[in-house]
Amino acid sequence: MKLDKAIEDVHEAESELATQLRSVGERHASEADLYHLGHTLARQCAEHARRLAPFAERYGAAPPGGSGMTQSPSVLEALRRTGAKLIGKSEASGLLLLRDLRHLYLAAQNAEIAWVILLQAARAVRDPELIEAATECHEEAEARGKWVRTRIKESCPQVLASG
Amino acid sequence: MPDRIADIWGGRTPHAAGTPWPVRVDRYVDEGVAEADIDWVQSACVLCSNGCGMDIGVQDGRIVGVRGRASDRVNRGRLGPKGLFGWQANNSPDRLTEPLVRRQGQLQPASWDEAMDLVVEKSRQVLNSAGPLGMGFYNSGQLFLEDYYTLALVVRGGIGTPHLDGNTRLCTATADFALKETFGSDGAPGSLTDFDHCDTIFAIGHNMAETHTVLWARVLDRLHGPDRPRLVVVDPRPTRVARAADVHLPIRNGTNMALLNGIQHELIANGWVDHAFVDAHTVCFERLERIVMRYPPERVAGICGVPADEIRAAARVIGTAERLVSTCLQGVYQSHQATAAACQVNNINLLRAMIGRPGCTVFQMNGQPTAQNTRETGANGDLVGMRNWQNPDHVADLARIWRLDPLQIPSWAPPTHVMQMFRYAEEGALKFLWIVATNPAVSLPDLGRIRSILAQERLFVVVSDAFLTETAQLADVVLPAAMWGEKVGTFTNHDRTVHLSEKAVDPPGQARPDMDIFLDYARRLELRNIDGDPLVPWGTAEECFEAFKVMTRGRPCDYSGLSYAKLRGGSGIQWPCTDGQPEGTERLYTDFTFNTDPDLCEDYGHDLVTGAGHERKDYAELNPAGRAILNAAHYIEPNEPPDDEYPFLLTTGRTAYHWHTRTKTGRVRQLDAAAPEAWAEVSPADAERLGIGEGDLVRVESRRGRLEARARVTGIRDGVVFAPFHYGYWDASDGHTRAANELTMTVWDPVSKQPLFKVAAVRVTKLADAGGTPSSAPTTTASEPLIEGVPATAGGEGVRERDAQEEQ
Ligand code: SF4
Numbered sequence: 001m002k003l004d005k006a007i008e009d010v011h012e013a014e015s016e017l018a019t020q021l022r023s024v025g026e027r028h029a030s031e032a033d034l035y036h037l038g039h040t041l042a043r044q045c046a047e048h049a050r051r052l053a054p055f056a057e058r059y060g061a062a063p064p065g066g067s068g069m070t071q072s073p074s075v076l077e078a079l080r081r082t083g084a085k086l087i088g089k090s091e092a093s094g095l096l097l098l099r100d101l102r103h104l105y106l107a108a109q110n111a112e113i114a115w116v117i118l119l120q121a122a123r124a125v126r127d128p129e130l131i132e133a134a135t136e137c138h139e140e141a142e143a144r145g146k147w148v149r150t151r152i153k154e155s156c157p158q159v160l161a162s163g
Numbered sequence: 164m165p166d167r168i169a170d171i172w173g174g175r176t177p178h179a180a181g182t183p184w185p186v187r188v189d190r191y192v193d194e195g196v197a198e199a200d201i202d203w204v205q206s207a208c209v210l211c212s213n214g215c216g217m218d219i220g221v222q223d224g225r226i227v228g229v230r231g232r233a234s235d236r237v238n239r240g241r242l243g244p245k246g247l248f249g250w251q252a253n254n255s256p257d258r259l260t261e262p263l264v265r266r267q268g269q270l271q272p273a274s275w276d277e278a279m280d281l282v283v284e285k286s287r288q289v290l291n292s293a294g295p296l297g298m299g300f301y302n303s304g305q306l307f308l309e310d311y312y313t314l315a316l317v318v319r320g321g322i323g324t325p326h327l328d329g330n331t332r333l334c335t336a337t338a339d340f341a342l343k344e345t346f347g348s349d350g351a352p353g354s355l356t357d358f359d360h361c362d363t364i365f366a367i368g369h370n371m372a373e374t375h376t377v378l379w380a381r382v383l384d385r386l387h388g389p390d391r392p393r394l395v396v397v398d399p400r401p402t403r404v405a406r407a408a409d410v411h412l413p414i415r416n417g418t419n420m421a422l423l424n425g426i427q428h429e430l431i432a433n434g435w436v437d438h439a440f441v442d443a444h445t446v447c448f449e450r451l452e453r454i455v456m457r458y459p460p461e462r463v464a465g466i467c468g469v470p471a472d473e474i475r476a477a478a479r480v481i482g483t484a485e486r487l488v489s490t491c492l493q494g495v496y497q498s499h500q501a502t503a504a505a506c507q508v509n510n511i512n513l514l515r516a517m518i519g520r521p522g523c524t525v526f527q528m529n530g531q532p533t534a535q536n537t538r539e540t541g542a543n544g545d546l547v548g549m550r551n552w553q554n555p556d557h558v559a560d561l562a563r564i565w566r567l568d569p570l571q572i573p574s575w576a577p578p579t580h581v582m583q584m585f586r587y588a589e590e591g592a593l594k595f596l597w598i599v600a601t602n603p604a605v606s607l608p609d610l611g612r613i614r615s616i617l618a619q620e621r622l623f624v625v626v627s628d629a630f631l632t633e634t635a636q637l638a639d640v641v642l643p644a645a646m647w648g649e650k651v652g653t654f655t656n657h658d659r660t661v662h663l664s665e666k667a668v669d670p671p672g673q674a675r676p677d678m679d680i681f682l683d684y685a686r687r688l689e690l691r692n693i694d695g696d697p698l699v700p701w702g703t704a705e706e707c708f709e710a711f712k713v714m715t716r717g718r719p720c721d722y723s724g725l726s727y728a729k730l731r732g733g734s735g736i737q738w739p740c741t742d743g744q745p746e747g748t749e750r751l752y753t754d755f756t757f758n759t760d761p762d763l764c765e766d767y768g769h770d771l772v773t774g775a776g777h778e779r780k781d782y783a784e785l786n787p788a789g790r791a792i793l794n795a796a797h798y799i800e801p802n803e804p805p806d807d808e809y810p811f812l813l814t815t816g817r818t819a820y821h822w823h824t825r826t827k828t829g830r831v832r833q834l835d836a837a838a839p840e841a842w843a844e845v846s847p848a849d850a851e852r853l854g855i856g857e858g859d860l861v862r863v864e865s866r867r868g869r870l871e872a873r874a875r876v877t878g879i880r881d882g883v884v885f886a887p888f889h890y891g892y893w894d895a896s897d898g899h900t901r902a903a904n905e906l907t908m909t910v911w912d913p914v915s916k917q918p919l920f921k922v923a924a925v926r927v928t929k930l931a932d933a934g935g936t937p938s939s940a941p942t943t944t945a946s947e948p949l950i951e952g953v954p955a956t957a958g959g960e961g962v963r964e965r966d967a968q969e970e971q
Pocket of ligand 1: 213
């Protein structure tokens, strides 16, 4: 049984996503929705890690590492935010935004598939508690990806077809 | 007539459940005008979404008064203070009477030709350099259907930009989205008469005693009747509605979602769910149950800051109701998790099978008088006629009626919401912004930012309005518009009642109806349809209405059976009104078939937490097929929780005497005198801790700005500060410290995109002692002072009038 591996993969993917959510939110702080939802969803990543904690213990997985789960914005992020205010007044921010959202989308998809893998494994080892936790977290993971996709679809016409 | 400033709701006419609401005719006419000299012209009030039927009194080409229409189903003759006195704004000496154009930095008089040529020249420049995506239009909740529909055709069809929104985004976007999410389309399921039938009312974030005074009079008549309905109220302020409640939950603002999940937990745990109804007529119950069962009353009590037993008591009243009317407004729509929470209110009625029958409905209330029409005409975030922008058949149908190539109509994404438009303007992508009958320089959040965006050299701003508002002062071109009473048209209230409002008098000077301004713009821009004919085929309001009927045939908001002739005399009529239902439709969904067929629905729905848009395939998979959707979500923490630096939660709102940014009501002496200046409400415990007494000058500060006003100590929840959002700067000389929106945050609901005005962290400091002068905030409303001796709000000279009955 290698569920520890699947759990560690989820941890890693969620941590990476949380880092990106925060940095995209800060870098594009003038996009108020990205800023607020970025932070809200980063907190959700931390919540997911908490939900997995008992299973990490059960299956002998390493506890979540990485800086992605920490709450307070780092000094670097504060600097980014100041930069964002300046960038926020120029039209060039659009292309930058699209690039960052594409990367964010991939990170969200990476986390989503990690949950699919864990859920499949949980079913195969017939662990009803893990099935329940993974099902609910996967539902939220799917919504995150869909949200970034929605945001990209709404933003790109303005960036690409105007001017 | 009693003093209707002191007595906001007028005398009682109590009645029992199921009996008609008695008639009481209210009127107010200028002193000294003889009844015999008055010509009465049919209309309805445009000072809130109740849309009370009224007649406009005219003498010698001038409006001299109003009276309620006894025959009207909405108000049965009654009018509130805004309706009774507000019309005087039409006669203000400072109406805009000629176009203004900015020359050498100054707004100066110009001819219509000069002003419109400039607007058209600038439009062409932007269209040539940036394309349609460089153009934005931001309109109102106070125009007429005909104005909106003309604007929607000109902008969506002619210009071809998705950047068209209404200020309804600030007031009813969440109502619109919550209805679409649950029932498949916009449109209030019930009727105002349901208040006459119900045995229980659940009001969350809806201070109807002030926002819809005549509706509260209606409810008061039941509360004073022989079979008083039970009342559950959720509001952090001691509103008149809250004081009449059997159970009042003064929750911490921003926690609606936790409370509503907790109430549903109790409904399920106590077996108060109609499972047969839920199985037959809804989808997604299992997911809802899974989520809300995580919200037992003890947990919710911790989040919301109210006792668990009170939550249980509220749920028991709702759970044992036999005829339940639930209603919500800005306390939900402008608060954290707006759409998610509004959907839970729908859920509560669905779980209890309280819909589609007399006395059983849920109201996602509107705020503005004609908000419903921006939604129906697609002058806001919707597509015309409640069509689904993601449904290619709907777009093709629209293009067929408009005689356009379907590709011309922007449908690659939802229509752009106003906060996003301002963002585009901020980054320079939007270069032309036409603002119609709304005042974003006072009404949008974080005003410092809004002013700096509007003042940019690179943004060309056109404003059409009746007055030189704070926003108009920042414009490049100002166009004088006719007001209500100065043009003919129709509008629809929050229970789908359509009213005709006739032209009573001519507009002042060169002011023109908004529809005429848009027609002129389309003509000068030479907008054409696919046949090369002029894009807009109508020239009068009535022709426009006839065209709109064609557009709505077969859609949920079917106007096809209405006409101006039919709307003349008698009462307003509720849509859908068709050949088969010629007298209109009192209640929707009486057979419990909802508008969730994928071919019919107006929207495929969203994830409530993120706003991620569902697509047709998701909707098909969900397969609601005529069943209502029980949307569920977890409570999440608000975006700006109070902390050591900013320890209070701010909430903004309105008072009974004013409308929006006081552009009209501030110019009416009785209304202005009743609430002449801004104030800030604090609780006694907070006041004591901060050393603040009644009337002391305080500063309320957020991370974005500050407000300075006199304090009013009230029974508001500890830790919460309230400030009215009405006060701006057109009648103030000092800096920017009067508007509550100096404090609010640039943040919006992820689904409805409604800005959130009810949750911001602030701190409060005392600036100066009152010196014995109390705050001038009304004493008759939620702002009632706790200490004795504050002069009571009353009408004073010119408000008392002879009793209508006495006179007859
Ligand atoms: S309740 Fe609303 S519509 Fe009726 S009179 Fe008052 S402001 Fe006008």
